[in-house]
Amino acid sequence: xxxxxxxxxxxxxxxxxxGTSHLKNKQLCQxxxxxxxxxxxxxxxxxxxxxxxxxxxxxxxxIAVETAIENLSTKGLTxxxxxxxxxxxxxxxxxxxxxxxxxxxxxVACEKQPHDLATTLIITIATxxxxxxxxxxxxxAVAKDRTGxxxxxxxxxxxxxxxxxxxxxxxxxxxxxxxxxxxxxxxxVGIITDGLQMLALNxxxxxxxxxxxxxxxxxxxxAEDKTxxxxxxxxxxxxxRITQRTDDDLTLIIAAFNNS
Numbered sequence: 610x611x612x613x614x615x616x617x618x619x620x621x622x623x624x625x626x627x628g629t630s631h632l633k634n635k636q637l638c639q640x641x642x643x644x645x646x647x648x649x650x651x652x653x654x655x656x657x658x659x660x661x662x663x664x665x666x667x668x669x670x671x672i673a674v675e676t677a678i679e680n681l682s683t684k685g686l687t688x689x690x691x692x693x694x695x696x697x698x699x700x701x702x703x704x705x706x707x708x709x710x711x712x713x714x715x716x717v718a719c720e721k722q723p724h725d726l727a728t729t730l731i732i733t734i735a736t737x738x739x740x741x742x743x744x745x746x747x748x749x750a751v752a753k754d755r756t757g758x759x760x761x762x763x764x765x766x767x768x769x770x771x772x773x774x775x776x777x778x779x780x781x782x783x784x785x786x787x788x789x790x791x792x793x794x795x796x797x798v799g800i801i802t803d804g805l806q807m808l809a810l811n812x813x814x815x816x817x818x819x820x821x822x823x824x825x826x827x828x829x830x831x832a833e834d835k836t837x838x839x840x841x842x843x844x845x846x847x848x849x850r851i852t853q854r855t856d857d858d859l860t861l862i863i864a865a866f867n868n869s
Contacts, residue, residue: 618646618650618866618867619646619650619652619735619864619865619866619867620829620830620832620864620865620866620867621644621646621652621654621829621862621863621864622828622829622832622835622838622839622842622862622863622864623642623644623654623839623842623860623861623862623863624642624839624842624843624846624859624860624861625638625640625641625642625656625802625858625859625860626638626640626843626846626847626858626859626860627858628804628855628856628857628858628859629852629856630856630857637667638667638858639658639659639660639661639666639667639670639728639858640656640657640658640659640670640802640804640858640859640860641656641657641659641667641670641671641673641674641675641860642654642655642656642657642674642800642860642862643655643674643675643677643678644678644862645678645681645682647681647682647686648687649686649687649688649736650688650736650737650866651686651687651688651691651734651735651736652733652734652735652736652798652864653678653681653682653686653732653733653734653735654678654732654733654735654798654800654862654864655673655674655677655678655730655731655732655733655800656674656730656731656748656800656801656802656860656862657669657670657671657673657674657728657729657730657731657777657802657860658670658728658729658746658747658748658802658803658804658858658860659726659727659728660724660727660728660729660776662727663724663725663726663727663728663776664721664725665719665721665725665726666726666727666728668715668726669712669715669725669726669727669728669777669778670728670729672708672711672712672715672726673708673711673712673728673730673777674708674730676704676707676708676711677704677705677707677708677730677732678704678732679707680703680704680707680708681700681704681732681734684700684703686700686734688736688738691734691736691738691739691741692739694790697734697739697741697790698741698788698790700734701732701734701741701742701743701788702743702783702786702788704732704743705730705732705743705745705777705782705783705786706783708730708777709777709778709782709783712726712728712777712778713778723778724776724778726778727776727777727778727779728746728776728777728778729744729745729746729747729748729774729775729776729777729802729803730743730744730745730746730777731743731744731745731746731748731749731750731763731800731802732744733750733762733798733800733862735752735795735798735864735866736795737794737795737796737866737868738792738793738794738795739790739791739792739795740752740762740790740791740795740798741788741789741790741791742762742763742787742788742789743786743787743788744763744766744786744787744788745766745775745776745777745779745782745783745785745786745787746766746774746775746776746777746803747765747766747774747802747803747806748763748765748800748801748802748803748806749761749763749764749765749800749801749805749806749809749810749817750762750763750789750798750799750800751797751798751799751800751809751817751822752791752795752797752798752799753795753796753797753798753822753823753826754791754793754794754795754796755793755794755796756794758793759816759817759819759822759823760791760817761810761815761816761817762789762791763787763789764787764815765803765806765810766785766787774803795866796826796865796866796868797822797826797829797830797863797864797865797866798862798863798864799817799822799825799826799861799862799863799864800860800861800862801859801860801861801862802857802858802859802860803857804855804857804858804859804860805851805855805859805860805861807854807855808821808851808854808855809821809822822863825861825863826863826865828841828842828863829863829864829865830865830867842861842863846859846861
């Protein structure tokens, strides 16, 4: 038995909850998330926010995250293969393209247009040595290193008008996608959809808000019971502290690498 392998591992807590505005209107949550732990301490995670204006936004978001993560999980990733920047960027690009094609195929199958399944997409690959993110649309991905630096890996892609953004189904989506790699000792990763931007981002200085992320990172690092931790996260996302600030759907993926 490899004891070190058991000790060194990611802890992940994630949830998507329906915003209060959607609950009032008896609408479905348009957000979706999906993640997998691969071998060699590689975490792949994705979050998506289906467009409120899209009739099948929820379907688009679910297809996007599941396809992207499935695509990455079949690539036989190892920490050594992720040492090449160009290869990592190619992996992220392939995952975005697979998600886009899956949505287009679903649109054909259900006799809809791709924009009827419009969604944002954030994809993250993380190991203890590197984190890489690709993002189309709004939302935010962050990472914290061992010395306590918190980096905004991406920033919300907001258009000229309020609530405007780029969607995966847009013709130029892959060309305009944000992509970032950060090589250092990674201890935490976080992904949010745009419903949490007002709380998680200091808009004045354009930086992630440490008082939002750091307690959550501490929480996931100490979360030994996955079921209880998810219940606590859902309760937090539905709390008055959050719902007083936003009525949008909310997705939060938080991860901590435990190397003690």
